[in-house]
Amino acid sequence: MFCVRLATFEGPLDLLLYFIRRDELDLYDIPIARIADEFLAYVRLMEELDLDGVSDFLYMAAVLLEIKARWLLPRPVPVDAELPNTQEDPRQELVDRLLIYLQYKAAAERLASYAEARAHHYTRGQAVAPAEAVSVEPVPLAPASVSDLAEALEALLARRTVIPVHAVRRDVYSVEAQQRYVIERLREADRWSFRDLTQGHSRGWIIATFLAVLELARLGQLRIEIGEGIEDFSIAAVESDVYAS
Amino acid sequence: MLPEEVTLLMQAVEAMLFVADEPMPASQFVLAWEEAFGTTITEADVEAAVAALNAAYEATGRVFRIYTWAGGYRLATIPSVHALLQAYKKEQKKLTRSLLETLAIIAYRQPITKAEIDHLRGVDTAHALHRLQELDLIQVVGRSDTIGRPLLYGTTQRFLDHFGLSSLQELPPLPSLETLTTDPLVRKEQIRALLDGLDSENSGTL
Numbered sequence: 001m002f003c004v005r006l007a008t009f010e011g012p013l014d015l016l017l018y019f020i021r022r023d024e025l026d027l028y029d030i031p032i033a034r035i036a037d038e039f040l041a042y043v044r045l046m047e048e049l050d051l052d053g054v055s056d057f058l059y060m061a062a063v064l065l066e067i068k069a070r071w072l073l074p075r076p077v078p079v080d081a082e083l084p085n086t087q088e089d090p091r092q093e094l095v096d097r098l099l100i101y102l103q104y105k106a107a108a109e110r111l112a113s114y115a116e117a118r119a120h121h122y123t124r125g126q127a128v129a130p131a132e133a134v135s136v137e138p139v140p141l142a143p144a145s146v147s148d149l150a151e152a153l154e155a156l157l158a159r160r161t162v163i164p165v166h167a168v169r170r171d172v173y174s175v176e177a178q179q180r181y182v183i184e185r186l187r188e189a190d191r192w193s194f195r196d197l198t199q200g201h202s203r204g205w206i207i208a209t210f211l212a213v214l215e216l217a218r219l220g221q222l223r224i225e226i227g228e229g230i231e232d233f234s235i236a237a238v239e240s241d242v243y244a245s
Numbered sequence: 246m247l248p249e250e251v252t253l254l255m256q257a258v259e260a261m262l263f264v265a266d267e268p269m270p271a272s273q274f275v276l277a278w279e280e281a282f283g284t285t286i287t288e289a290d291v292e293a294a295v296a297a298l299n300a301a302y303e304a305t306g307r308v309f310r311i312y313t314w315a316g317g318y319r320l321a322t323i324p325s326v327h328a329l330l331q332a333y334k335k336e337q338k339k340l341t342r343s344l345l346e347t348l349a350i351i352a353y354r355q356p357i358t359k360a361e362i363d364h365l366r367g368v369d370t371a372h373a374l375h376r377l378q379e380l381d382l383i384q385v386v387g388r389s390d391t392i393g394r395p396l397l398y399g400t401t402q403r404f405l406d407h408f409g410l411s412s413l414q415e416l417p418p419l420p421s422l423e424t425l426t427t428d429p430l431v432r433k434e435q436i437r438a439l440l441d442g443l444d445s446e447n448s449g450t451l
Contacts, residue, residue, distance in 0.1 A: 010343050011368035056368045100365060106420040108342070108349035111408055114417075118409030119337060121312065121321035122330045124263065 011053070012060030013101045015042060020098075027098065032071050032091055036064035067091055148226050148233075153210050155231045156195060157203055173205050178212035186222060186237045195232045246290070251297070254286065258294045258311075259320075268317030268406055291318075315405035316412055340380075347373040348382060352404070353419050356386050356397035374398065382407060 009015045019035055020027060043057045070090040089095075185192055194213070198206045213235055216222045225234045246254070261274055271288040278286050295311045295318055302309050308322045322330065340348065347370050350362050362370050377383040386399035400413070410416065 010346070011366060013367040053368065060367060097365075097367075101367070103420055104346060104349050104353070104365060107353060107417075108345040110417050110420070111349050111352070112340070112345055114408040114410070115340070117324070118314075118407065120324040120327040121310075121409070122327075122334065123319060123321045 012039075012057045013098060015039065015057070016060070016094075016098060017102065027095060030091055030095070032064065032068050036061075036068045039064055063094065067094060149210075149214075149224070152194070152226070152231065152233050153207075156198065156206060173208035175208055175211045175215060178205075178208045179216055182209065182212050182216060182235070183221070186235070191234055191236045193232050193234050197235070251294070254290060254294045255298055255301075258291060258318075259298055262311060262318055262320040265319070268313075268315040268319045268402070270317040273317070312409070313411045314409055315402045319406070343368075343370075343373050344376060348377055348400075348404070351377075351383050351398050352400050352413070352416060355399035356389075357399075358389050358391075358395040358397055360395060362398075 271291040388394045
């Protein structure tokens, strides 16, 4: 049974170091077969959960399997038992990599303590300009998930007011034209409810407008805001100076 | 130098460092002085004025000191008033672990390509590099001569200031593992200590 805190491993090297520390293994004598199997089990779990960054772990899994395979191959017995075994340990390269990684992790910790000490000195106005500037994140253009938007669209389509007329007539709406329409409406008012924006229009028209809104949000020309209910959402003009860069 | 001149120089240095937004090298001060007063001073004069100011601050119980960071002088408060100032100022965000690790690698191995950093960390560092550049802690310093001429990264002046270093030579030596000792038992203990020293954040359960 697995109980995993996945986010704690920055990468495959961290995971390997975790195994080594947990089992108090000797870094110079890693039980490669066992570690490779355990590592693979972890990667499979990652794949199942569809986590990001699996590819980095897959590469390391391949490296481990390769070492395991070489480890299992019979090694030539040294002709002269007196001579030190010069046969290269297939694990050596991995051990070196882990050591160098450990070295930089330790260096990072030390740097952190330097930053901590430096942060105890204050300079005039320090917190005003640079400190603020680095921590400000732009407002997300769409603080809502795709499924929130899809639900809102579905709700709107369900409540559309135009009764379909059963004479077959092809309505052609283009997303480009709807983009121009949305931008024009946003000039009239900074904020529109999507429902108000599409009131009284047909299904195809609403869908084209919805796609236009998504495209404009992607381009950073408007912001999508979702309230408590998911029946509707708002679009708002973006202050041009914020996203000008 | 006459005593009046020394006082004038100390006042000038103090005023400059009071308004400066970043560490100010002595050479920059010398130029400003020449432009303002039309007379010549040396960097040694500036250094002497800084030392005199620091001595005066200390003797009179002031909270200011002039520190040498990023190759320049910076007027800042002493650590003993840190708690008070922290209660007033917004605390600066700390760098995350992955940013710190990436930064450490760049600091010690610069100039270095992204591929080399990726290999050392075993993960793709595109995001970390982007963020560190945003924070002005690293910068592109050139291109490698290897195939594809990849970008080379190095640290910035702001990096030195952020970590309170006067220059890159002041970076603490990289913790050495193999060269410390040849005794495998001692070495094993050192590795164990390093492993245990890793932040407890890392202790996931599996």
